[in-house]
Amino acid sequence: MNDKCLFFNLDNNVFRGRIVRLDNVLNDIFTHQTYPDNVAAAVAETSALGVLIASLMKFEGIFTLQMQGNGPLSVLVADVTSAGKVRATAKYDAKAIEEAQALRKTEGEIEPAPHWLGQGNLIFTIDQGRNTDLYQGVVDLQGKNLAECALRYFKNSEQIDTHLRLFLQKDGDSWKSAGILIQKMPTKGGKDASEDENEFNELWNEDKILTDSLKQEEIFDKNLSLEDILFRLFHEHQVRVTKENEYGFGCRCSREKLLNTLSSMKKEDIDNMAENGKIIATCNFCGQVYSFDKGELIKH
Ligand SMILES: [Zn+2]
Numbered sequence: 654m655n656d657k658c659l660f661f662n663l664d665n666n667v668f669r670g671r672i673v674r675l676d677n678v679l680n681d682i683f684t685h686q687t688y689p690d691n692v693a694a695a696v697a698e699t700s701a702l703g704v705l706i707a708s709l710m711k712f713e714g715i716f717t718l719q720m721q722g723n724g725p726l727s728v729l730v731a732d733v734t735s736a737g738k739v740r741a742t743a744k745y746d747a748k749a750i751e752e753a754q755a756l757r758k759t760e761g762e763i764e765p766a767p768h769w770l771g772q773g774n775l776i777f778t779i780d781q782g783r784n785t786d787l788y789q790g791v792v793d794l795q796g797k798n799l800a801e802c803a804l805r806y807f808k809n810s811e812q813i814d815t816h817l818r819l820f821l822q823k824d825g826d827s828w829k830s831a832g833i834l835i836q837k838m839p840t841k842g843g844k845d846a847s848e849d850e851n852e853f854n855e856l857w858n859e860d861k862i863l864t865d866s867l868k869q870e871e872i873f874d875k876n877l878s879l880e881d882i883l884f885r886l887f888h889e890h891q892v893r894v895t896k897e898n899e900y901g902f903g904c905r906c907s908r909e910k911l912l913n914t915l916s917s918m919k920k921e922d923i924d925n926m927a928e929n930g931k932i933i934a935t936c937n938f939c940g941q942v943y944s945f946d947k948g949e950l951i952k953h
Pocket residue numbers: 904905906936937938939940941
């Protein structure tokens with residue numbers, strides 16, 4: 654399956670939406686990193702959410718979705734460039750996750766990401782390069798799943814009515830994730846809103862119910878394109894696809910960037926990291942290994 658996000662609108666452009674399905678991107682992410690199932694699920698879901706939200710933003714550069722908490726899963730990051738490159742990673746305490754799972758005595762059950770993150774924040778950042786301001790949105794991590802946490806952002810920060818669902822599937826060792834989002838237009842619900850508020854709310858409620866009717870086996874059905882799925886759901890709501898974005902795995906790490914980071918560290922920390930005068934660093938996103946001479950770092 655291709656990794657795509659479709660942009661669509663409903664009811665003669667009164668509402669807008671996105672639908673995304675990730676497959677190859679996740680395979681690439683998990684080629685470089687091995688995670689316990691619960692962490693892999695969180696990374697897969699975060700990637701789909703990152704693509705969905707990035708697709709709503711106008712930017713040239715890098716969109717980053719980051720969650721950090723005080724739980725055994727302390728960091729989840731997915732970033733998406735305007736060119737469609739996606740990467741994701743997680744920081745976690747493997748022992749704490751194992752112990753928590755053992756206590757629950759439920760073999761193989763996937764807990765939603767917020768359960769492992771604990772208390773913390775969900776942060777969106779848009780970086781459009783040098784000489785531009787960073788855009789940042791932050792909300793508390795609250796909700797029983799990632800979709801609920803993200804919806805708090807739309808409700809509190811953007812004040813746009815949004816409906817969002819995320820999906821996960823594991824086939825053997827490989828993960829798939831997907832999501833669908835519908836939203837009232839940022840311009841106060843579109844021009845039709847004032848004409849007939851009741852009809853507008855009725856349409857919105859119907860579209861929410863239709864979104865909720867989408868089943869996991871449907872969104873991951875290889876024989877259904879994303880267009881097919883949208884048509885099945887919204888054929889009575891003038892669904893129109895307006896754009897299609899494709900995504901692939903891509904890392905932006907480089908020896909130079911890492912050299913800058915390491916060079917800014919204290920000399921004693923560099924000494925501690927060094928073995929036989931060399932420092933080996935591995936990129937958390939893509940697994941690329943970089944080797945530096947101690948002297949190269951300290952002289953900077
Ligand atoms: Zn990398």
